[in-house]
Amino acid sequence: MRLILFGAPGVGKGTQAKILASRLNIPHISTGDILREAVKAKTPLGIKAYEIMSRGELVPDDIMIGIINETLNQARCKNGFILDGFPRTLPQAKELEKLLMELKLEHVFYVNLTANGDEIIRRLTNRRACKVCQNIFTLSEIEGKNSCPICNSTDSFYQREDDKEDVIRNRLEVFSTTTQPVLDYYDRRGILVTVDGLGAIDDVTTSILTSIEAKLE
Numbered sequence: 001m002r003l004i005l006f007g008a009p010g011v012g013k014g015t016q017a018k019i020l021a022s023r024l025n026i027p028h029i030s031t032g033d034i035l036r037e038a039v040k041a042k043t044p045l046g047i048k049a050y051e052i053m054s055r056g057e058l059v060p061d062d063i064m065i066g067i068i069n070e071t072l073n074q075a076r077c078k079n080g081f082i083l084d085g086f087p088r089t090l091p092q093a094k095e096l097e098k099l100l101m102e103l104k105l106e107h108v109f110y111v112n113l114t115a116n117g118d119e120i121i122r123r124l125t126n127r128r129a130c131k132v133c134q135n136i137f138t139l140s141e142i143e144g145k146n147s148c149p150i151c152n153s154t155d156s157f158y159q160r161e162d163d164k165e166d167v168i169r170n171r172l173e174v175f176s177t178t179t180q181p182v183l184d185y186y187d188r189r190g191i192l193v194t195v196d197g198l199g200a201i202d203d204v205t206t207s208i209l210t211s212i213e214a215k216l217e
C-alpha cells in the first residue's frame with residue numbers, strides 16, 4: 001500500500017504516519033525528517049535548507065523531487081510506503097504522479113487530515129522536540145521530566161524554530177496558498193479522502209484506516 005498523507009502543519013500528520021507505518025509494516029518517509037537530519041549533519045543540503053525551514057518556507061521543488069526520486073527507488077519502498085510532507089506544491093504532485101507511473105506503483109491512497117487554524121497554533125506552540133532523537137512531545141508529556149521518554153537522553157528539549165508562533169502563521173499561509181491547490185487537484189479527481197485530524201490519536205488512526213478500506217471496496 002502507498003499512502004500519501006496531507007495535513008496542515010501541526011495537525012498530527014507525523015504522529016499518524018508513524019503509527020500507520022508500524023501497523024502496516026511499511027516505511028515512513030517524512031521529507032521534513034529527511035531535511036532535519038541533513039540540517040543536523042550540516043550537509044550541503046542541510047546548510048541550504050536550514051534558513052528556509054526556519055522561516056517556515058518551502059525548500060525548492062527540484063531539491064525535494066530529487067530526494068523523493070532517490071527514496072522511492074530504494075528497495076525498502078518496493079512494497080509500499082507512507083509519504084508524509086510530499087507533495088506540497090503542484091509541480092511536486094505532477095512529478096510524483098510521473099514517478100508512480102514509471103515505478104508502476106498501484107494502490108495509492110491520498111488522505112488529508114483537517115484541523116482549524118487556532119487549534120493548530122495551540123498545538124504547535126505547545127510542542128517540544130528531543131535534541132537527540134528529534135521525537136516530538138507536548139509540554140504536558142514532558143512536564144517535570146529531565147530525560148527523553150523515548151531515547152533517555154538528558155540533553156533536554158527544545159522548541160523547533162519553525163514551531164514559534166510567527167513562523168507557524170507563515171507555515172499556515174504557505175499551506176493554504178501552495179499546498180491547498182494540490183489537495184484541490186486530487187479532490188477534483190475524486191481520489192482525496194478527508195479525515196478530521198482533531199480527535200484522539202487512536203480514533204484518527206481508525207478513521208484513516210476505515211476510509212482507506214472504504215476506497216478499496
Ligand code: AMP
Pocket residue numbers: 009031032033035052053056057058059060064084085086087088092162171
Ligand atoms: P514538516 O516536518 O513536514 O512540517 O516539514 C518541515 C519543513 O521542511 C517545512 O516547513 C518545509 O520548510 C520543509 N519541507 C518538508 N517537506 C517539504 C516539501 N515537500 N517541499 C518543500 N519543503 C518541504
